[in-house]
Amino acid sequence: MDRSRLSHVHLYVGDACQAAYFYRKAFGFRPIAESPAARQPYTVLLAQGDIRLMLTSTTNAADPVARYVAAHGDGVADIAIAVPDVAQAFRAAVERGADPIMEPSARTGTGCTVVSATVRGFGDVVHTLVEAGTPLPHPTLSPIDGALGAPSDGELLRAIDHFAVCVPTGELDKTVSRYQEAFGFDEVFSEFIEVGEQAMSSKVVRHPSSGITLTILEPDASHEPGQIDTFLLSHGGAGVQHVAFETGDIREGVRRIGAQGVEFLKTPAAYYDLVEDRVGELGAELDDLRARGILADRDEWGLLLQIFTRSPYARRTLFLELIERRGARTFGSGNIKGLYEAVEREQSREDGADAV
Ligand code: FE2
Secondary structure (H helix, E strand, C coil): CCCCEEEEEEEECCCHHHHHHHHHHHHCCEEEEECCCCCCCEEEEEEECCEEEEEEECCCCCCHHHHHHHHHCCEEEEEEEEECCHHHHHHHHHHCCCCEEEEEEEEECCCCEEEEEEEEEECCEEEEEEECCCCCCCCCCEECCCCCCCCCCCCCEEEEEEEEEECCCCCHHHHHHHHHHHHCCEEEEEEEEEECCEEEEEEEEECCCCCCEEEEEEECCCCCCCHHHHHHHHHCCCEEEEEEEEECCHHHHHHHHHHCCCCECCCCHHHHHHHHHHHCCCCCHHHHHHHHCCEEEECCCCEEEEEEECCCCCCCCCEEEEEEEEECCCCCHHHHHHHHHHHHHHHHHHCCCCCC
């Protein structure tokens, strides 16, 4: 899949109108295209920076979208990839072990013609391969008047930095191998993380040309069950745990998104007592990071700032991340553990236990 790039992320949701309101109001996305309102399933395409977020819901319980939502709750169903030649990319991926879902085809709907094909990713999440240069990535979509090509001022989010994916015990290495062999990803990071009685393994795979990055997490069966097990139970198997939005100003992001009522996971004050030992001097910014609960980390190339929302979904499965990279190309080891501990505190709070 040379010269490919991320096309869009497709969420299947209970109500696409409500979900669009949430992502528009809280995260600053703008709707740029939608399917006819009278048609089911209903799809709306949102944009911000390079991000294209597609939301689909249906009132038809027999539709695959409804079945996905019944099984997993609202979540990422498709990480779609734009490729120069769909038939060639599909054939190459399948020859190297990808599981075919839909053969290459040209579909003309209400709005446009779209050449695409679909292969399985992990769990029930698929990868649709869409012909690069297609103005709208789904044939039922039509542009919303005046919206295409009209980015609003002051956009906060630039791109999708990575997806975090939870898989059952025993699936991590198989999933990594499949992404290497079938899709040409590289393994760029690997870590075993222990937090108290719990533990997990994490590997990061990245596609060299598109930059699509998956952080894949697997619970360690020799330790006590933890939050990755909880995700797999609540979600009904493997799936996307969080989507990370890259921003140029995470502090402004927390301010703006928090002002819309989105809750971020809390970080204990003690984290900031030691953070400069790990990442170096933060100067006057340290107080600001502490006040907003932003995590700081470093790799060999530079600094990285991250924060995570509480899951806005009833199953407490999918949540969102903001990430600001100041040179860092991978992930510092401290923040994956930092995230794990923040989710633990959140789950303790929800269980009514004493939270830090
Ligand atoms: Fe992340």
